[in-house]
Amino acid sequence: MQLTVVIPLLNEEESLQELHHWLSEVLEANGFSYEIIFIDDGSTDGSWKVIEALSRKHTAVKGIRFNQNYGKSQALHAGFEACKGDVVITMDADLQDNPEEIPELYSMITQKGYDLVSGWKKKRYDSVLAKNVPSKLFNAAARQTSGLSLHDFNCGLKAYKKEVVKSIDVYGEMHRYIPVLAKNAGFNAIGEKIVQHQARKYGTTKFGMERFINGFLDLLTISFLSKFGKRPMHLFGALGAIMFVIGLGFSIFLGVDKLFLNPDGRLITDRPQFYIALVAMLIGVQLFIAGFVGELILRSRKEESRYGIKETV
Numbered sequence: 079m080q081l082t083v084v085i086p087l088l089n090e091e092e093s094l095q096e097l098h099h100w101l102s103e104v105l106e107a108n109g110f111s112y113e114i115i116f117i118d119d120g121s122t123d124g125s126w127k128v129i130e131a132l133s134r135k136h137t138a139v140k141g142i143r144f145n146q147n148y149g150k151s152q153a154l155h156a157g158f159e160a161c162k163g164d165v166v167i168t169m170d171a172d173l174q175d176n177p178e179e180i181p182e183l184y185s186m187i188t189q190k191g192y193d194l195v196s197g198w199k200k201k202r203y204d205s206v207l208a209k210n211v212p213s214k215l216f217n218a219a220a221r222q223t224s225g226l227s228l229h230d231f232n233c234g235l236k237a238y239k240k241e242v243v244k245s246i247d248v249y250g251e252m253h254r255y256i257p258v259l260a261k262n263a264g265f266n267a268i269g270e271k272i273v274q275h276q277a278r279k280y281g282t283t284k285f286g287m288e289r290f291i292n293g294f295l296d297l298l299t300i301s302f303l304s305k306f307g308k309r310p311m312h313l314f315g316a317l318g319a320i321m322f323v324i325g326l327g328f329s330i331f332l333g334v335d336k337l338f339l340n341p342d343g344r345l346i347t348d349r350p351q352f353y354i355a356l357v358a359m360l361i362g363v364q365l366f367i368a369g370f371v372g373e374l375i376l377r378s379r380k381e382e383s384r385y386g387i388k389e390t391v
Contacts, residue, residue, distance in 0.1 A: 079111050079112065079113060079162045079163045079164065080110050080111045080112060080163060080164055080165065080184075081105065081110045081111070081112040081113075081163045081164070081165050081166075081167065081180075081184060082112065082113050082114075082115060082157075082161035082162060082163030082165070082166045082167070082240075083101060083105075083112065083113070083114045083115070083166075083167045083168075083169065083180070084115050084117070084154060084157035084158065084161060084166060084167070084168045084169075085097070085114065085115065085116050085117065085157075085168075085169055085170070085171050086117045086119055086150050086153030086154055086157065086168075086170075086171070087116060087117065087118060087119065087121065087125060087153075087170075087171035088118075088119045088120065088121055088125075088147060089121045089122060089123045089125060090121070090125055090171040090172055090280070091121070091123040091124045091125045091127075091128055092279075092280035093171055093172055093173045093279065093280045094116070094125060094128045094129065094132070094171060095128060095132070096173065096279075097171055097173055097177075098114065098132055098136070098139065100173075100177050101114060101177045102114075102136070102138070103177075104177045104178055104180060104181070105177075105180070108180075108181045110184070112138055112163065113138050113139075113140060113161070113162060113163060114138055114139050114140070115140045115141070115142065115157050115160055115161060116129045116132075116139070116140070116141045116142070116171070117141075117142045117143075117144070117153040117154070117156055117157050118141065118142065118143040118144065119144050119147050119148060119149065119150065119152070119153045120144045120145065120146040120147035120148065126141070126143050129141040129143075140160070142156050142157065142160065144156075149250075149251065150251075150253045151248045151249055151250055151251055151252050151253040152248075152249065154168060154248050154253050154256075155247070155248045155249065158243035158244065158246075158248070161240065161243065163240065164188075164239070164240050165184050165187045165188060165237060165238070165239065165240065166237070166238045166239075166240055166242075166243050167180055167183060167184070167235075167236070167237050167238075168234060168235065168236050168238075169234055169235045170234035170235075172278055172279075172280070173276055173278070173279045173280070174234075174275060174276045174277070174278055175197070175234055175235040175273070175275075175276070176235075176273065176274045176275075176276060178274075179197065179235060179271070179273045179274065180237075182271065183195050183197075183235075183236075183237035183271060184237060186237065186269060186271065187237050187238070187239055190269070191267055192237075192239075192267045192268065192269045193238070193239050193241075193242050193260065193265035193266070193267040193268060194236065194237070194238050194239070194242055194256075194257060194260050194265060194267070194268045194269070195236065195237040195238075195268075195269045195270065195271055196228050196230065196231065196233055196236050196257055196268070196269070196270050196271075197230065197233035197234075197235035197236060197270075197271060197272075197273035198228070198229045198230040198233060198270050198271065198272050198273060199230055199233055199273060199275040200229070200272050201275060213230070213232060216231065216232065216254070216294075217229060217230060217231055217232070219294070220254075220255060220258065223301040224255070224257075224258045224261065224301075225261075226257055226258065226261060226268060228257055228268070228270050229270065230270075231254055231255055231256075231257060231258070232253075232254045233273065235273050236256065238260075239265075241265075242260050242263070242265050245260075245263045245264075245265070246259040246260055246263050247259075250296055250299075251295075251296045252296055254296065255296065308376065309373075310368070310369050310372030310373060310376070311369035311370065311372065311373050312369075313369070314365045314366065314368045314369030314372065315365070315366060315369045317362075317365045318361075318362045318363065318364070318365030318366035318368075318369065319362065319366075320362070321358045321359070321361045321362035321365060322358070322359055322362030322363065322366075323362075324354075324355075324358045324362075325354070325355045325356065325357070325358030325359030325360075325361075325362060326355070326359065327355075328351045328352075328354050328355035328358065329355045329359070331351065332346050332349065332351055332352060332355065333346075
């Protein structure tokens with residue numbers, strides 16, 4: 079199979095028939111062998127009934143239904159696990175992504191050698207304050223922390239080699255940073271294509287202001303994992319050493335001061351520097367232990383990954 083189109087959705091009953099017609103028209107006109115996977119992320123309207131009807135009528139249509147709303151990342155993860163196409167396209171179900179972009183995205187993967195191509199909605203039809211400004215802030219922060227020069231990390235319209243989607247684990251709110259996850263997994267041929275953005279035709283956006291807070295927290299998580307995920311001792315050990323040296327420095331100062339400079343002065347335990355030294359040294363030791371535990375967990379996971387392999391060629 080050449081192509082899998084993965085479409086996560088939540089309460090998009092009005093748009094599904096039109097989207098499927100538009101998609102199938104484009105894919106069949108270009109002679110693709112394809113499947114379309116709709117992932118219903120706990121819709122409360124008639125979205126699943128529409129998907130069931132489409133699936134009965136069209137063999138290329140498949141559906142996955144969650145028993146409640148788990149989020150776009152989990153929906154994409156389910157679609158990635160089920161996909162069979164050599165190239166995987168993701169897009170939103172709200173008709174704001176244009177299926178006519180798919181042939182060129184497909185050729186960028188198959189002919190130009192990209193592992194992942196991310197859409198760039200250069201001209202957007204969303205609310206300026208609700209989406210455009212926060213999106214620009216997110217993208218600027220993601221570029222600085224990831225080293226990827228993409229303009230629009232969060233565009234739903236993307237194309238992937240199948241190997242990419244089978245290698246990454248999308249969870250939490252990580253769908254915004256799939257290009258970063260792909261880069262961390264060793265897929266460095268990441269490109270970008272300007273895509274047409276459509277105004278929303280039916281319903282309202284399903285994302286609230288809380289997504290911006292979650293997005294920044296996930297960006298911090300990805301930044302940490304990309305830099306220290308495979309060497310936690312480099313972070314915790316360095317911080318632990320700094321804290322321990324600070325505590326040790328205060329301890330030496332207190333000892334020298336009490337023994338030689340001011341033997342008749344206050345007790346060491348009556349001085350605030352004693353507690354600073356004590357707390358700093360304890361925190362330093364705890365950070366060292368955290369680093370060691372992290373290294374042990376990584377080592378044990380590497381050992382476990384060796385089991386169950388019958389043969390390789």
